[in-house]
Amino acid sequence: xxxxxxxxxxxxxxxxxxxxxxxxxxxxxxxxxxxxxxxxxxxxxxxxxxxxxxxxxxxxxxxxxxxxxxxxxxxxxxxxxxxxxxxxxxxxxxxxxxxxxxxxxxxxxxxxxxxxxxxxxxxxxxxxxxxxxxxxxxxxxxxxxxxxxxxxxxxxxxxxxxxxxxxxxxxxxxxxxxxxxxxxxxxxxxxxxxxxxxxxxxxxxxxxxxxxxxxxxxxxxxxxxxxxxxxxxxxxxxxxxxxxxxxxxxxxxxxxxxxxxxxxxxxxxxxxxxxxxxxxxxxxxxxxxxxxxxxxxxxxxxxxxxxxxxxxxxxxxxxxxxxxxxxxxxxxxxxxxxxxxxxxxxxxxxxxxxxxxxxxxxxxxxxxxxxxxxxxxxxxxxxxxxxxxxxxxxxxxxxxxxxxxxxxxxxxxxxxxxxxxxxxxxxxxxxxxxxxxxxxxxxxxxxxxxxxxxxxxxxxxxxxxxxxxxxxxxxxxxxxxxxxxxxxxxxxxxxxxxxxxxxxxxxxxxxxxxxxxxxxxxxxxxxxxxxxxxxxxxxxxxxxxxxxxxxxxxxxxxxxxxxxxxxxxxxxxxxxxxxxxxxxxxxxxxxxxxxxxxxxxxxxxxxxxxxxxxxxxxxxxxxxxxxxxxxxxxxxxxxxxxxxxxxxxxxxxxxxxxxxxxxxxxxxx
Numbered sequence: 001x002x003x004x005x006x007x008x009x010x011x012x013x014x015x016x017x018x019x020x021x022x023x024x025x026x027x028x029x030x031x032x033x034x035x036x037x038x039x040x041x042x043x044x045x046x047x048x049x050x051x052x053x054x055x056x057x058x059x060x061x062x063x064x065x066x067x068x069x070x071x072x073x074x075x076x077x078x079x080x081x082x083x084x085x086x087x088x089x090x091x092x093x094x095x096x097x098x099x100x101x102x103x104x105x106x107x108x109x110x111x112x113x114x115x116x117x118x119x120x121x122x123x124x125x126x127x128x129x130x131x132x133x134x135x136x137x138x139x140x141x142x143x144x145x146x147x148x149x150x151x152x153x154x155x156x157x158x159x160x161x162x163x164x165x166x167x168x169x170x171x172x173x174x175x176x177x178x179x180x181x182x183x184x185x186x187x188x189x190x191x192x193x194x195x196x197x198x199x200x201x202x203x204x205x206x207x208x209x210x211x212x213x214x215x216x217x218x219x220x221x222x223x224x225x226x227x228x229x230x231x232x233x234x235x236x237x238x239x240x241x242x243x244x245x246x247x248x249x250x251x252x253x254x255x256x257x258x259x260x261x262x263x264x265x266x267x268x269x270x271x272x273x274x275x276x277x278x279x280x281x282x283x284x285x286x287x288x289x290x291x292x293x294x295x296x297x298x299x300x301x302x303x304x305x306x307x308x309x310x311x312x313x314x315x316x317x318x319x320x321x322x323x324x325x326x327x328x329x330x331x332x333x334x335x336x337x338x339x340x341x342x343x344x345x346x347x348x349x350x351x352x353x354x355x356x357x358x359x360x361x362x363x364x365x366x367x368x369x370x371x372x373x374x375x376x377x378x379x380x381x382x383x384x385x386x387x388x389x390x391x392x393x394x395x396x397x398x399x400x401x402x403x404x405x406x407x408x409x410x411x412x413x414x415x416x417x418x419x420x421x422x423x424x425x426x427x428x429x430x431x432x433x434x435x436x437x438x439x440x441x442x443x444x445x446x447x448x449x450x451x452x453x454x455x456x457x458x459x460x461x462x463x464x465x466x467x468x469x470x471x472x473x474x475x476x477x478x479x480x481x482x483x484x485x486x487x488x489x490x491x492x493x494x495x496x497x498x499x500x501x502x503x504x505x506x507x508x509x510x511x512x513x514x515x516x517x518x519x520x521x522x523x524x525x526x527x528x529x530x531x532x533x534x535x536x537x538x539x540x541x542x543x544x545x546x547x548x549x550x551x552x553x554x555x556x557x558x559x560x561x562x563x564x565x566x567x568x569x570x571x572x573x574x575x576x577x578x579x580x581x582x583x584x585x586x587x588x589x590x591x592x593x594x595x596x597x598x599x600x601x602x603x604x605x606x607x608x609x610x611x612x613x614x615x616x617x618x619x620x621x622x623x624x625x626x627x628x629x630x631x632x633x634x635x636x637x638x639x640x641x642x643x644x645x646x647x648x649x650x651x652x653x654x655x656x657x658x659x660x661x662x663x664x665x666x667x668x669x
Contacts, residue, residue, distance in 0.1 A: 001110075001117035003140060005126055009107035010061065010068040011089040013099055017302040018086055019058040022051045053079050057087065068106030092317035093310045098284035100293060100300060114140060124155060128163035131370040143374040153380035154570065157397035160363035160371075161544075166325035170228055171353035172318060173266075177217040177224075180273065183311055184210045196297035198283050206276060213272050220265035227258050231354040235347040243347075243357075245543045248333055248340035248551055256330050259356075263326040270319035277312040280305075328358035336554070339364050342547035361548040368399040384573050386410065387566030388606040413612065415580050423576075423614040424590040425597060429622030432534045432593050439467055442533055442592065443474045447626040450479060450509065453588070455529040457502045457522060460511045461575050463534040468513060471533075476626065479509070486512035495520070502526050517574040523581035528588070530579045535593045535607070536571040537564055565603045569610045576611050589614060592621075 053075050060066035066073065070084060102108060114120050120140055127148070130139040137143065150156050184206045191203025234255065238244045246252055284299050298304045333340045339362040346355040360366060372378055380398070387393040391408045395401040426449070428441040450458065462468040465487065472485050482501075484494040494510065501508040502525050510516070510527070514536055520527075540549040540559065549559045572591070579587045589611075596604040608616075 001113045001120050003114045003120050003122040003126055004069070004110070005129070006090055006094065006107050007088050008070045009105075009110065010057070010070075010073075010087050011094070012061065012068070012101040012104050012106075013302055014089060014306055015054070015058055015061060015087045016101070017306050019054045021303060022054055049076070049079055050082055053083055054087075057083075089310075090317070092313035093306075094313070095281045095284065095305070095309050098281035098288070100284075100288060102288075111139065124150065124152075124159040125163070128159055132163055135370065136374060143371065144376060146375055147377045147379070148371070148375055149379045149381065151381055153382040154384050154394070156367075156380065157363045157394075160366050160398075161360050164328075164363075164366055165357075165359035166321060166328055167355055167357040167359075168318075168322045168325050169353055169355050170224065170231070173322070174221065174224060176315060176318065177221055177269075179311075180269070180315055181210050181213045181217060183308075184213060184276065187308055191298055194298055196294060196299060198287060199298045202279055202283060202299075205279060209272050209275060213269065216265060216268040216272065220262065220269060223258070223262040223265050227262050228352075228354065230255055230258050231345055231347070231356075232351055235345050235351065235354065238345070238347055240346050240348060243543060244345040245546050246343040246345070248342070248547050249554075259326050259330050263323065263330065266319055266322050266326070270316060270323060273312050273315040273319065277309065277316055280309060280312075325356060325358055329356055334365065336551075340547055340551050342544045344543035357543065359544055361544055361551070362397055364396060364399045364401070366399070368402055372399065372403065383577060384570050386570075386610065388569045388603075389610040393562070393566040393570075415583055415612070417580070417612040417614050419615075420586045421580055421612070421614045422588045423608070423611060423616050424588055424619045425594075425617070426531075426590045426592040426619040426621050427594045427597070428592055429594070431598075432595065435467070438534065439470050439474075442467075442471050444625045445592070445621050446471070446531075447476060447479050448621075448624050449531065449590070450482070450507070453529055454507070455525075455587075456505070456507055457498065457526040458507075458509045458529045458531065459516065459520070459522065459527050459578055460509060460531045460533065461517055461578075462511070462513050463536045465513055467533070468511060472511060482507050483509045483511050486516060491516075495522075498522075499526055514571055514574075517571065517578060520578050521581055522578065523585055527578060527581075528586065530575060530587070530589045532572065532575050532589070532591045532593070535568050535591070535595060536575075537568045561603075565606065568603075569607045572607055573611055576614075580612075590619065 057066065057073070057075075061068055070080075070088075073080060073084075075083070096102065096108075099105065122140060127140065127150075130136055131143070133139065135143075140146070188203045188206030188210060191199045192207065194200050194203065235244045280299070284305075287293060287299065293300050295301075298308075328341060329343055331341070339360065342357070342359045342361050344357050346357065348354070380394075380400075385391070385394055395406075395408075400406050426445075428438065428445055430437045430441050432438045446460070462471070468486070472480065472483060475483070484498045486494065488494075489497075498508045498510045499522075510522075538545070540546050548563075552559045552562065576589045579585070579589050596608060598604075
């Protein structure tokens with residue numbers, strides 16, 4: 001069975017409600033200009049496509065010709081984007097068994113098949129969500145009964161970290177504090193006059209809870225002002241691009257005291273909103289079991305239920321997130337031997353609203369607690385699960401370092417790497433850390449590489465979006481026309497256009513950032529040359545990496561050696577993995593970063609030896625400059641290695657593209 005999140009399924013109750021509402025508003029009459037601002041629909045000539053699509057969806061779902069899944073919904077993409085958010089729901093808006101459409105709900109029907117299946121296919125996010133809710137087994141099978149096999153497992157550490165990350169904006173809640181008592185008052189008065197005894201009782205409860213809600217609202221409103229005043233003072237010199245990262249060793253007692261008051265007031269409000277939501281859901285479920293479902297009761301009016309449960313589910317969801325964020329934010333840091341929690345504050349442009357963030361820096365302590373210690377067995381699989389040839393970094397990121405009996409296995413590839421591909425070290429004569437000079441040399445050299453190699457399909461990977469844009473903007477028009485550039489069109493469209501040109505015998509150059517080094521499958525002529533313009537080192541310039549780096553340094557550890565180099569090695573290996581996709585493929589992987597040689601002993605050797613065992617050679621491009629003619633004149637090739645080659649390194653083979661077969665196996669390149 002294939003498991004998906006709730007938002008991939010239609011909510012039958014919401015679908016009926018929206019379609020009925022369209023009919024009542026006169027959606028079938030194109031001359032009637034009516035609107036439903038709450039749901040974002042404007043009924044009239046301009047929205048005939050949306051209203052017709054709603055009626056079609058309702059008809060197909062009720063006649064069982066559509067199974068209620070987003071993937072099988074045949075509508076124009078633009079129409080789907082507008083309609084789908086209004087006919088699906090999440091956990092905060094779902095009343096589960098209390099819904100009269102529960103038995104027809106495609107999500108709960110699908111969950112039955114998941115529970116009965118021997119094999120369940122799910123993405124990492126859904127698995128993490130399940131583990132987080134009640135320690136697993138709420139959506140998927142119980143961990144104790146499950147053998148987990150994580151494909152593309154190199155993503156798992158960050159997926160786990162993100163699942164337990166929290167943040168909120170302070171400007172979310174003042175408006176809500178006014179809305180909730182008004183909503184409770186209006187609904188309470190309306191339901192108190194109902195002929196339905198159960199609705200009348202709940203209406204009375206809402207009115208009795210309203211006063212408590214107003215009292216809690218005043219407490220939270222004061223705490224909100226105190227918190228914003230404190231945040232304003234702390235972030236006076238910061239901006240949304242330069243957040244205030246709280247040192248993991250700092251206690252920030254005054255801030256934490258204000259946050260504690262805010263947290264307690266939020267808990268008081270959520271207790272009341274939860275009572276409303278749970279009382280309605282419980283009462284509806286009991287009435288359904290007893291066959292007591294009067295259509296005239298507000299408890300069984302679809303529009304009314306979507307309004308009330310949707311509103312209070314939304315409030316619950318927002319306050320739950322606020323509470324979880326502040327609980328993590330105010331919690332003491334773990335023992336110094338364990339990775340800390342990153343905490344930071346982000347002001348908006350006017351310093352009137354603030355975001356509070358709390359995120360585990362690593363999943364080292366999360367996966368053992370929620371997964372390994374409960375699961376029957378866990379298997380991690382990935383082509384890039386190792387870094388600089390070993391499992392050390394991955395074991396640390398995932399918490400497998402705590403399990404000495406865990407087993408690691410590295411399998412050989414069926415590809416004949418040495419015969420079918422070459423790793424070419426392309427020396428541009430500049431250090432890539434000199435950004436402007438390196439960009440200029442790329443602009444001067446890439447056209448020469450394109451023309452001398454004459455590959456139909458080329459993939460060029462950049463370490464940053466900004467350098468990608470600068471190079472593309474400065475390329476000669478003749479080559480710019482060949483390029484399919486990431487961010488200029490949807491990836492799928494770029495790849496389709498690239499394949500089409502190559503199939504037609506035209507040269508095509510696909511250009512992108514590191515995200516193009518994963519999941520891109522371009523076998524054969526579609527990609528016979530991959531060019532890495534710069535080693536993809538990441539700088540600790542975000543709050544999570546800054547906190548992690550500070551903690552590691554306090555432990556006497558080398559962040560560059562333990563994190564930066566292994567992660568760069570992993571990314572370069574992913575880049576190289578775009579080249580040979582079938583056993584019959586051939587090609588070249590060119591790295592235009594001379595640090596592979598100038599830093600050979602420091603890290604170059606480790607990165608190179610972690611790559612597939614391609615044939616190796618050096619492409620001296622130090623004097624290569626595109627002269628502007630098409631095709632450019634062939635440039636001279638320097639006969640000697642780069643000036644900064646480390647001592648003791650064997651002399652390198654020098655070649656130009658026309659003498660490509662001159663490769664020496666006993667040299668590093």
